[in-house]
Amino acid sequence: MTDIYRLYRMNAMTGSIIDYDEFEAFSDDQAIETALPHAGGRRIELWCGRRKVLAVSGNGAPGELSFGPPAG
Numbered sequence: 001m002t003d004i005y006r007l008y009r010m011n012a013m014t015g016s017i018i019d020y021d022e023f024e025a026f027s028d029d030q031a032i033e034t035a036l037p038h039a040g041g042r043r044i045e046l047w048c049g050r051r052k053v054l055a056v057s058g059n060g061a062p063g064e065l066s067f068g069p070p071a072g
Helices: 028-038
Strands: 003-010 017-025 043-048 051-056 065-067
Touching: 003 028, 017 028, 028 043, 028 051
Parallel strands: none
Antiparallel strands: 003 017, 003 043, 043 051, 051 065
């Protein structure tokens, strides 16, 4: 069974959402593997429903790499 994930691309300094993509993945690990190549100059956040899975700062922004709690 897959879950639907939403990958937000954001302004790294202001946090405003620029755009997003939705995709399906079998696990958080698979979704993170899909999302990480999109981390560049923009901040990205990966969500599964109301649960934040991952946040990565864009280049030149305050440093952040965080992982949410595992699905349970």
